[in-house]
Amino acid sequence: MLARILSATTWGIEAKVVEVEVDVGAGLPAFQIVGLPDAAVQESRERVRSAIKNSGFSFPAQRVTVNLAPAFLKKTGSDFDLPIALGILLATGQIKLASSFSLSDLFLVGELSLSGEIKPVNGILPIAHFLSLQRKDSLLLLSLHNATEGALVEGVKVFGFRHLGEISDFLTGKVTRSPFVVERERFFSFSSLSEDLSEVKGQKRAKRALEIAASGGHHLLFIGPPGSGKTMLARRIPSLLPLLSLDEAIEVTKIHSVAGLLSLDQPLVTERPFRAPHHTISDAALIGGGQWPRPGEISLAHHGVLFLDEVLEFRRNVLETLREPLEMGKITVSRAQAIITYPARFILVLACNPCPCGYLGDAQRVCTCSPRQVAQYRSKLSGPLLDRIDLQVEVPRLEVSEVSAERKEESSLEVRKRVERARTIQRERFAGDRIMLNGDMKTAHLKKFCLLTREAKKVLESSVEKLALSMRAYHHILKVARTIADLEEEDNIQVHHVAEAIQYRSLDRRWE
Amino acid sequence: MKARSEELPFWIAFNHIRGIGPVRFQKLLEVFGSAKEAFYASEKALEEAVGRVTKNLILEARRVLEPQRLYEEVERENLRVLTVEDEEYPMLLKNIYRPPFLLYLKGNFDFSRWEHYLAIVGTRNPTPYGRKVAQVLSRELSEYFVIVSGLALGIDGEVHRAVVAKGGITIGVLGNGLRRVYPATHFRLACEIIEKGGALLSEYPPSWEPRPENFPPRNRIISGLSQGVVVVEAPRKSGAMITASFALEEGREVMAVPGPVFSPQSEGTNALIAQGARLVQSAQDVCEALGLVWQGKEKEVLEPVELGEKETYLFSLIDYQGKFKEELLEQTSWPEGEFFQTLLTLEMKGLVQEMWGGKVVRA
Ligand SMILES: Nc1ncnc2c1ncn2[C@@H]1O[C@H](COP(=O)(O)OP(=O)(O)O)[C@@H](O)[C@H]1O
Numbered sequence: 035m036l037a038r039i040l041s042a043t044t045w046g047i048e049a050k051v052v053e054v055e056v057d058v059g060a061g062l063p064a065f066q067i068v069g070l071p072d073a074a075v076q077e078s079r080e081r082v083r084s085a086i087k088n089s090g091f092s093f094p095a096q097r098v099t100v101n102l103a104p105a106f107l108k109k110t111g112s113d114f115d116l117p118i119a120l121g122i123l124l125a126t127g128q129i130k131l132a133s134s135f136s137l138s139d140l141f142l143v144g145e146l147s148l149s150g151e152i153k154p155v156n157g158i159l160p161i162a163h164f165l166s167l168q169r170k171d172s173l174l175l176l177s178l179h180n181a182t183e184g185a186l187v188e189g190v191k192v193f194g195f196r197h198l199g200e201i202s203d204f205l206t207g208k209v210t211r212s213p214f215v216v217e218r219e220r221f222f223s224f225s226s227l228s229e230d231l232s233e234v235k236g237q238k239r240a241k242r243a244l245e246i247a248a249s250g251g252h253h254l255l256f257i258g259p260p261g262s263g264k265t266m267l268a269r270r271i272p273s274l275l276p277l278l279s280l281d282e283a284i285e286v287t288k289i290h291s292v293a294g295l296l297s298l299d300q301p302l303v304t305e306r307p308f309r310a311p312h313h314t315i316s317d318a319a320l321i322g323g324g325q326w327p328r329p330g331e332i333s334l335a336h337h338g339v340l341f342l343d344e345v346l347e348f349r350r351n352v353l354e355t356l357r358e359p360l361e362m363g364k365i366t367v368s369r370a371q372a373i374i375t376y377p378a379r380f381i382l383v384l385a386c387n388p389c390p391c392g393y394l395g396d397a398q399r400v401c402t403c404s405p406r407q408v409a410q411y412r413s414k415l416s417g418p419l420l421d422r423i424d425l426q427v428e429v430p431r432l433e434v435s436e437v438s439a440e441r442k443e444e445s446s447l448e449v450r451k452r453v454e455r456a457r458t459i460q461r462e463r464f465a466g467d468r469i470m471l472n473g474d475m476k477t478a479h480l481k482k483f484c485l486l487t488r489e490a491k492k493v494l495e496s497s498v499e500k501l502a503l504s505m506r507a508y509h510h511i512l513k514v515a516r517t518i519a520d521l522e523e524e525d526n527i528q529v530h531h532v533a534e535a536i537q538y539r540s541l542d543r544r545w546e
Numbered sequence: 547m548k549a550r551s552e553e554l555p556f557w558i559a560f561n562h563i564r565g566i567g568p569v570r571f572q573k574l575l576e577v578f579g580s581a582k583e584a585f586y587a588s589e590k591a592l593e594e595a596v597g598r599v600t601k602n603l604i605l606e607a608r609r610v611l612e613p614q615r616l617y618e619e620v621e622r623e624n625l626r627v628l629t630v631e632d633e634e635y636p637m638l639l640k641n642i643y644r645p646p647f648l649l650y651l652k653g654n655f656d657f658s659r660w661e662h663y664l665a666i667v668g669t670r671n672p673t674p675y676g677r678k679v680a681q682v683l684s685r686e687l688s689e690y691f692v693i694v695s696g697l698a699l700g701i702d703g704e705v706h707r708a709v710v711a712k713g714g715i716t717i718g719v720l721g722n723g724l725r726r727v728y729p730a731t732h733f734r735l736a737c738e739i740i741e742k743g744g745a746l747l748s749e750y751p752p753s754w755e756p757r758p759e760n761f762p763p764r765n766r767i768i769s770g771l772s773q774g775v776v777v778v779e780a781p782r783k784s785g786a787m788i789t790a791s792f793a794l795e796e797g798r799e800v801m802a803v804p805g806p807v808f809s810p811q812s813e814g815t816n817a818l819i820a821q822g823a824r825l826v827q828s829a830q831d832v833c834e835a836l837g838l839v840w841q842g843k844e845k846e847v848l849e850p851v852e853l854g855e856k857e858t859y860l861f862s863l864i865d866y867q868g869k870f871k872e873e874l875l876e877q878t879s880w881p882e883g884e885f886f887q888t889l890l891t892l893e894m895k896g897l898v899q900e901m902w903g904g905k906v907v908r909a
């Protein structure tokens with residue numbers, strides 16, 4: 035007897051249908067799986083055999099052949115345990131499908147334990163999303179633990195089960211159920227728990243830079259001694275960005291789902307991600323990779339913030355890999371097995387000390403570096419990655435008394451309102467162009483969108499000359515000035531916008 | 547010297563031997579009559595003349611050095627070599643105790659054409675005040691003197707830059723061979739010095755790297771070339787202070803610019819003044835100390851700068867020690883745009899200066 039069951043697997047953050055064909059026939063007892071399965075899929079034979087026995091069914095003493103199609107698609111993981119087991123039960127006639135079901139509408143995804151329990155797997159959201167678009171009204175049968183994640187998208191009926199026996203009762207019509215429902219809005223209410231800008235005392239200038247970065251999507255560099263609050267500030271950027279829309283949340287959740295990073299009680303990622311990989315990270319872990327390419331930190335930071343603390347400690351070649359995603363907003367990872375594209379659009383925040391010992395310019399501690407060491411250190415800070423940074427901000431270390439002072443600081447919510455306004459202006463301005471934010475502008479856009487008043491132009495040109503700023507600095511200044519003007523809802527860039535933007539280019543000055 | 551062309555390769559060879567300086571070289575010349583004779587002298591004769599240790603140095607050198615090759619290398623580098631016996635060797639330097647027996651010179655510069663030489667030196671790590679003083683003094687004094695300094699970061703750099711900008715002549719004395727410029731950031735400056743008719747000078751073979759022990763002798767050359775030394779800013783322990791003490795030993799005029807008593811970078815200069823160095827408040831003071839008639843204005847008066855109300859207020863908050871923009875922004879409690887525009891105006895008018903690390907100081 036032959037049974038044909040549908041399942042699905044993830045491909046990047048998309049999904050593809052997999053057909054599980056089970057043939058039970060005469061011959062010496064054997065159990066084999068064909069169709070480009072990986073080692074984890076092979077292991078499912080033992081799980082399926084025990085699960086079937088331990089659920090009150092019997093495993094056929096016949097020749098069992100499972101084919102996973104299409105054959106060219108690499109199948110990985112334990113997702114196919116459930117469809118394989120069900121296929122065997124149908125092929126051996128131990129289960130008879132109730133007439134209200136049609137096998138072509140049923141999709142099964144799940145791992146089995148030896149006792150027949152159905153366990154959750156990664157990547158359910160991409161699969162559910164795919165079904166909702168391509169196979170409207172299909173039924174997705176999976177672990178109860180995956181049900182919430184699967185039910186996040188509309189247009190697919192999700193049923194969650196604890197045990198193989200429960201599925202059998204459902205499919206034979208012994209028990210009727212209605213699809214699993216979740217209130218998506220419920221998950222968005224968690225957002226208010228995140229860290230708030232008001233917890234940072236003082237640091238007016240650094241906070242202002244955060245506001246500008248969040249508004250225009252500008253990448254940012256913090257230069258400051260240890261303990262000055264660089265990490266604390268960076269962590270709060272997500273709270274200044276507009277809340278994720280449902281579509282964005284689903285996109286982010288899909289990435290986290292594929293990476294296996296969703297928590298069971300919060301299966302929808304509703305907060306903007308903040309990722310801070312350590313400087314010992316490999317390039318595969320940063321940009322994505324592995325034999326079967328998984329999303330890296332840059333994709334996990336999609337729609338959020340990627341924070342590289344102690345940026346000079348990262349290996350050069352690791353930093354180099356960031357160029358493509360910074361340019362394209364996505365990354366294509368190719369391995370022998372597959373070529374996969376993951377989205378990767380994030381605000382990059384870098385942090386470093388002002389000098390090798392860390393205390394240059396500190397009010398309380400003496401810097402022990404020689405001028406030559408400082409100059410060398412500074413020169414390390416240049417390079418292709420720094421070329422993408424619009425804002426360079428020094429963060430001084432505050433006195434303890436200032437940090438503990440009781441005073442009213444602006445909340446993230448208040449700042450976010452201004453950020454949202456500035457983003458609306460940008461959306462309207464760039465409606466006809468392929469960019470969204472000021473930080474994305476290329477040279478051609480600068481001419482078109484960065485109109486300066488005559489006075490502002492004069493100030494910009496004379497400062498570039500007097501402060502010996504580079505031509506490169508000129509472009510960064512224009513972009514940032516554009517965002518500052520947007521925050522004030524001004525059409526043209528004025529002198530004080532330019533003056534402020536210049537203050538964020540300290541690395542481009544001539545220091546000797 | 548015997549036929550110069552025959553001798554020079556051997557002078558250069560001896561210059562390549564670490565451990566042979568003016569004293570031992572002089573002794574060798576006295577005993578053997580020429581560098582060539584000394585280079586090829588018998589072991590016994592050498593040991594008698596300069597002792598076992600130096601003899602071994604020379605024997606080793608004989609094994610590894612080829613005088614003719616070294617000479618050709620120097621030619622290829624486009625360097626001029628001045629021996630202490632040459633006419634062109636700078637007079638003032640020849641008069642010091644044990645002058646270097648060999649100098650390498652890059653640039654189209656002739657010591658005999660100029661009469662007045664002044665060294666202006668200071669710390670590698672100056673305050674904006676020190677930089678400003680170095681600029682003003684160098685600019686004005688370059689009309690009276692060839693300005694000598696050490697091409698180091700900090701004050702030295704400001705000195706050379708100011709002279710070159712004025713089209714004046716300046717000499718950079720290096721603690722390494724002339725094949726390369728240290729620090730590398732001063733490469734362009736070094737080129738400009740030569741373009742403007744100045745020179746780079748070193749007593750070390752072209753290929754030698756800078757070493758810490760090269761700097762005191764280098765400083766001795768700086769003071770030795772000059773009638774006087776002006777120390778602009780220097781902590782108590784610094785190369786500039788060594789230059790000043792050499793100048794004192796050689797009877798050259800030692801001059802110093804006073805600074806705030808709280809500033810570590812002025813501890814050395816203030817101490818020099820306390821010990822009797824001449825106090826320098828203007829270029830005119832320097833000229834007069836060295837017996838030249840000052841022909842400039844009575845004293846450089848800074849052009850009055852027009853300041854608006856906001857600019858005056860912000861300027862009043864900024865001191866010479868520096869304040870973080872952060873603090874200033876809080877103190878004024880102005881909107882960012884207004885604050886940064888006012889700050890930029892002050893900076894453009896040259897009244898304040900931003901420092902690496904985020905502080906703003908009075909310039
Ligand atoms: N402006 C500030 N307001 C409140 N706390 C601060 C501030 N700056 C620093 N801190 C405290 O100091 C700690 C160290 O800051 P951190 O962000 O780790 O510094 P950095 O990353 O620059 O080394 C923070 O966890 C916080 O408790």
Ligand SMILES: [Mg+2]
Nearest residue numbers: 261264265343
């Ligand atoms: Mg930190």
